[in-house]
Amino acid sequence: MTKIGVYICHCGLNIAGIVDVEKLTEYAKTLPNVAVARHYTYMCSEPGQSIIQGDVKAHMIDRVVIATCSPRMHEETFRKAVAETGLNPYLLEIVNLREHVSWAHTHEPERATEKAKDLVRMGVARARLLEPLEKRKVKVEKSVLVVGGGIAGIQSSLDLANAGFKVHLVEKSPSVGGRMAQLDKTFPTLDCSACILTPKMVDVAKHPNITLLTNAEVVDVKGFVGNYEVSILQKPRYVDAKKCVGCELCTKVCPVQIPDKYNENLTQKHAIYIYSAHAVPKIATIDPTRCLRLKTKKDVCGKCQEACEAKAIEFDQQPQTIQIKVGGVVIAVGSEVFDASRMAEFGYGRFKNVISNIEFERISDASGPTNGKIVSPTTGKAPKSIVFIQCVGSRDKRFHEYCCRVGCMVTLKQAILAREKMLEDARIYVCYIDLRSFGKGYDEFYSRARDMDIDFVAGIPSEIHCLQNGSLYFDVYDKGTSKLLEMHADLVVLGTGLVPNSDLERVSSLFHASRSADGFMLEAHPKLRPLESAAAGVFLAGACQGPKDIPDTVAQASGAAAKAIDLLSSGEIELEPLKAAVNRDLCSGCRICESICPFKAIEMKTDTGKDNENFRAEVIEAMCQGCGLCGSACPTGAIEIQQFSNPQVLTQVQAAFERAKPKGGK
C-alpha cells in the first residue's frame, strides 16, 4: 500500500505566521495513506531535506507531499532531495501554501488554515496516483542565434564564439553597432564610444565562428530548446557584398536624398548609402523605397551602376530565406529613445532649438552633422545658454512609469561635454527631479560636473515658450532657493528615456518569450534568473530586458553568453518527462491538436499507408513540451498529459469538494 509523507514548511513566518502549522500537521496525519506528517522552519534547508530523506528510508515512504512555497521556486530542489534517496523524483507533489494561502489571506488566519487543509488534502489525493517518470535526454545543436547586433549582441557573440560555439548574429540594419555607435563619449570615463566599439564590430565580422547577417531579420522559429530551426530573411542590398569595397563613389552620384537615420534624421544621405563612417560591413546599400530605378521598376537613372568601378550594383537582387539550426538564442534587440513630441508642453518637434539627448549625441560627435561642434539649430552658432530637462517620458504615468536609468548620467556627460566645447561664458543648467548617480564612479562624475560650473535647478518647468527668433524661455521654480526663475536658452536638451523596441512584440511572440508590464522582455526571475526568458533556451541581453547603460549591458551580454554555454556545452540536455500521449483507439483524427500545438509536435499518421484514411495523431516526443494545450482541446479525450492525466487531476477536484472525513470518525 502507498505510504505518503506530508511535510509542512513554515517558511520562517511567511507561512507559519498565518497558517496554524501544528493543526495542519495533525490534520494531515488523519488523511488516508499518510504514514507520517511533520512541520519544520525551512523545509528547503539542509536539515529540512534530511528530515524527508530520513523518513523515506525509515518509514518506507513512497510518495512525498511538501506544502511550501510555489513549485516554481523549489520543486527542483525537492525533486533532487527525493531522488537522492533512490525514490523517483516525480513521486513528489508540491502544495503551494505561501503564494496561494498565507500571502493571499494575511488577514484571515483561521480561514487560511482551513484552505491549507483543503489544499493538502487535494495534494495527498493526487500523490496517490502519481507515477514514476524518467527524464528524456536529447542531443543539442552546439550553436547559438544572437538577435541584434548592438553592443549586447556583439559581446554575447564574441564570448560564445571564443568558447568554441558557432554563432549566427542577425542584425536588422545594414551595419552592426546599434545605439552605442551613435554616441559621442561614454560616462563616467569619457572614452570615445567609437574607439572602444569599432574594434569589437570588426572582430564579430572577422571571427571564424561567427556568421554575420546584416540587413536581415528572423521571420520564423520552430522547434524547442537545444534544437531550434530558424528562418532568417536576408533582405537585398542591391549591391554585391563580395565586390563592394566601400569606396563611396556611388553615393556621390546618386541624385536622391533621404533622411539619415544614423544621424537621427538631422542630415540627408543618398538612396544608395553606407550606414555610417564606421559601418561594419562597410558595404553600400540601396533603399528600394527611394531609389528611382527600384521604386519605378523602369530602366532609369542607374548612375551608381555607371560610377561603380567594382561592378557591384545588382538591381535584380532578391530577398533570400536562410534556414539555420541552433541550440539556443540570445535576444539582444535593444531599445528605442522616447519620442518627445508626445509630450506637447516642451515643444519638441515644434521648436527647432528643443532637441532630444540622442540628437545631442550626434551633434556632439566628431562624425556627426556639425563635426562635433555644439550649435543652436536655428542660428548655427554656439549657444550662450543650454538647459537640460530631466525625466522626459520616464517617471511619468502618462507615458512610462519606470525610471529610464540612464538619463541622469547621459545629461551629466553631455553637460560636461558642452562645457568642454563651449566658450567659458556660456551658461549650462540642468533641471532635475532627483539626480541618480548610483553606479561605480558615477557620483564622482556628478561631483566633476558641479566643479565645472554646471548649475543644477531642483525643479521641472511646466511648459516651454519660443520667441520668433527661435530662442526659448520658460519659468521654473527652484526648490533650493524657493524662487520662480525665468530661464532663457538657445538650446534645450530633453532627457528622453529609453522605451521598448517597437520590434519586441514580434520578437517575443516568435520565441514564445513574454514581456513585462512596462513592455520590455520579461526575465524568468527578477533576482535569481535575470538572464533567461521564461522560454527554455532563450536568453536576454541588454536594453531589451529593461533600460540599461553600457557597463550593465556588456555585463548582462557576457552573462547571457555564459548561460547559453552552460546549457549547450555538454552536447545534450535533459528535458522534463512531462509530455502528451495519444490513445490511438480514441483518436478520431480531427486534427484540432495538430492545429493548436505551438511546438509543431503533433504529426498525423495513417496505419494503412493510404493518404486519405484512418489518420491518427501522434506526438513527436522530442518536440513536445508538455504544455497541455492538446489535452484540453481534444474532443474525444484521447490525449493525456503525463503527470496531469484525467484521473490525476479529477481526483484532486473531487478532494477539493470533500470536507474532512477523518480516519476513525473523530
Next chain:
Amino acid sequence: MSLVDLMTMATPNLGSREKILAKLCGRELVNCFQCIKCTSGCTALKLLELKPHEIMKLVNLGFVDELASSDIIWTCVTCLKCVQRCPQKASPYHVIVALRNLAVEREAKIPEGYLKAVSQILETGLAEAYRKIVTRKMETVDRECLGLPKVSKTKENFQTVFMKAMEERP
C-alpha cells in the same frame, strides 16, 4: 505624536488627511514626488503664499487643518494646467478642491466672491449673470439688440431640486 512643526508647534491631523483622501475618490495624492512642475507652471503663483507642491506635501504629512482654515486654498484659479502635466497623476487642483469642500463642511470663512457665485446659481441657474457688453466699436449691446432669444427664467422648483441634488451627493 511623531511629527511637530517647530515653527508653529502644529502637529499632523491624520483624521483630516483621511477625509481629504476620501474626497479624492481614488485620485492619487501620496504619489507626489515633488518634481515642482505644478508650481513652475502655476497661473496664480505670485498670489500664493503656499505653492502647489507645498500644499501637496503638507496634506501628505497631515498638516491639513491649517490649510482648510486659511485663505490660501481659495486663490487657485482652476486653470487645470497642473492636472494636465502632473507626471504622477497627483494633481494639486483636486487636492485644493477637496480642501475647499472640507473648509465648507467646517464652516470656515469663505471668500465673498464664492458665496456670491453660489447665490447667483441658485437664483438664475447661471454662474455668470446677464449683462450688457461694450464692443470694440465702443457700442453697448445686449442680447435683445443682437436678436438673440431671451433666456427663460429658472423654474420655481429649481432651487429645491438643486439643493436636494447637492445634499444627496456622496
